[in-house]
Amino acid sequence: xxxxxxxxxSDEEDLFDENEKTDVYLGFVDDVIESDEDxxxxxxxxxxxxxxxxxxxxxxxxxxxxxxxxxxxxxxKMALLMQAFAPIDGKLYDRVIYIFAxxxxxxxxxxxxxxxxxxGINKDPKKIAQIKAEQEEEVRKQLDExxxxxxxxxxxxxxxxxxxxxSNSGSGNPFGSNPFGSSxxxxxxxxxxxxxxxxxxxxxxxxxxxKKTNDKKTYAQASAxxxxxxxxxxxxxxxxxxxxxxxxxxxxxxxxxxxxxxxxELEKYKHLxxxxxxxxxxxxxxxxxxxxxxxxxxxxxxxxxxxxxNMLDDKYFENFTNVVKHNPSQILRYDLGGxxxxxxxxxxxxxxxxxxxGKDFNVPNPGYNPSSKRQFELQLMPQTIMNLEQLExxxxxxxxxxxxxxxxGTIIVCTDIEDYIPEENFDENHVGYIEDxxxxxxxxxx
Numbered sequence: 001x002x003x004x005x006x007x008x009x010s011d012e013e014d015l016f017d018e019n020e021k022t023d024v025y026l027g028f029v030d031d032v033i034e035s036d037e038d039x040x041x042x043x044x045x046x047x048x049x050x051x052x053x054x055x056x057x058x059x060x061x062x063x064x065x066x067x068x069x070x071x072x073x074x075x076x077k078m079a080l081l082m083q084a085f086a087p088i089d090g091k092l093y094d095r096v097i098y099i100f101a102x103x104x105x106x107x108x109x110x111x112x113x114x115x116x117x118x119x120g121i122n123k124d125p126k127k128i129a130q131i132k133a134e135q136e137e138e139v140r141k142q143l144d145e146x147x148x149x150x151x152x153x154x155x156x157x158x159x160x161x162x163x164x165x166x167s168n169s170g171s172g173n174p175f176g177s178n179p180f181g182s183s184x185x186x187x188x189x190x191x192x193x194x195x196x197x198x199x200x201x202x203x204x205x206x207x208x209x210x211k212k213t214n215d216k217k218t219y220a221q222a223s224a225x226x227x228x229x230x231x232x233x234x235x236x237x238x239x240x241x242x243x244x245x246x247x248x249x250x251x252x253x254x255x256x257x258x259x260x261x262x263x264x265e266l267e268k269y270k271h272l273x274x275x276x277x278x279x280x281x282x283x284x285x286x287x288x289x290x291x292x293x294x295x296x297x298x299x300x301x302x303x304x305x306x307x308x309x310n311m312l313d314d315k316y317f318e319n320f321t322n323v324v325k326h327n328p329s330q331i332l333r334y335d336l337g338g339x340x341x342x343x344x345x346x347x348x349x350x351x352x353x354x355x356x357x358g359k360d361f362n363v364p365n366p367g368y369n370p371s372s373k374r375q376f377e378l379q380l381m382p383q384t385i386m387n388l389e390q391l392e393x394x395x396x397x398x399x400x401x402x403x404x405x406x407x408x409g410t411i412i413v414c415t416d417i418e419d420y421i422p423e424e425n426f427d428e429n430h431v432g433y434i435e436d437x438x439x440x441x442x443x444x445x446x
Contacts, residue, residue, distance in 0.1 A: 085195050
């Protein structure tokens with residue numbers, strides 16, 4: 001995935017405060033996923049993060065329970081919103097987060113079970129051994145590089161001593177070989193992205209490399225595998241056909257903030273405010289009406305005014321817009337063990353995260369692992385809707401497409417802190433899936 005984008009392009013780098021960074025990784029749209037499935041080079045792999053398109057399962061013959069891919073409200077199959085390759089330090093297996101949502105938004109929007117999150121892992125012993133070998137090789141390369149740098153530094157010190165301490169030396173230039181010209185770089189200086197795969201031993205094609213972030217470097221201290229390799233023999237299912245949106249590859253970058261703070265961007269409500277003002281003006285101009293009647297009529301004609309006002313008075317919504325304005329194209333926020341950016345502070349989802357300092361979130365513990373608890377992992381942002389429903393292409397937008405489209409502010413995903421999946425959920429391919437908690441903060445109807 002690409003390492004540059006609109007917000008952090010070289011032309012605008014000076015707009016961002018390098019000292020103002022967070023532990024959050026942001027996802028941005030990269031290349032479009034081509035519809036030609038025969039062109040394998042343009043299709044995503046299990047190690048890609050993307051929105052829309054079709055899900056890539058951890059094994060071609062291993063897929064989740066069909067019920068997990070079905071809307072609980074209308075019983076129709078759901079479409080993929082996002083698939084994130086999200087390996088965890090200390091875990092020697094592939095791990096993916098999927099978010100699905102019902103496309104029947106006119107009927108199922110704001111209904112329970114119309115948005116679902118699935119976590120999948122692959123405990124194939126061969127794959128685990130491959131990952132472990134690749135990680136050990138990567139650590140060996142890093143140590144060799146560090147040793148090379150240390151030896152070069154020692155050589156430089158010795159040459160410097162010879163230069164200043166040997167008064168009889170004048171026959172040659174001690175810098176003839178220029179030991180300071182080494183192009184070696186610090187192998188530990190790059191902070192890894194949460195969506196990157198373990199380092200590969202072979203070179204990837206340049207096009208694929210452009211769609212991925214740097215390889216993850218921190219698996220070397222992975223703990224010994226404790227998982228039992230016994231798996232229940234769940235039979236492979238027939239492929240499930242799902243509806244889909246246009247797909248886009250995603251790349252990630254660490255969150256930065258702009259130096260200049262602007263007013264919150266409320267452009268999406270501008271037309272509503274303008275309509276409200278026009279209606280108020282029209283009411284006040286009508287003959288035979290007193291100012292009190294005009295005021296009352298205006299309020300009656302514009303019930304959305306109160307809802308807009310409530311949103312603008314919400315400090316959590318204000319904080320949401322203030323944070324997002326620094327990187328308005330973000331579609332994903334990833335901060336394993338961190339805190340979500342709440343879209344509002346008033347709904348049931350918000351109440352689970354607005355807690356006293358030092359206390360755990362009120363997200364329910366996983367029923368499949370009741371002794372554990374869940375932690376925040378990632379959230380989808382409203383810009384995802386703009387891309388999936390192609391609302392940025394104003395020439396092809398109908399008013400019904402907007403009114404009947406997705407209407408959420410953010411989708412928050414919390415996963416088991418132990419990353420546990422019951423053994424009976426694994427199939428003969430050593431792949432297991434489980435539904436995890438996701439909370440949807442919906443748009444207020446205006």
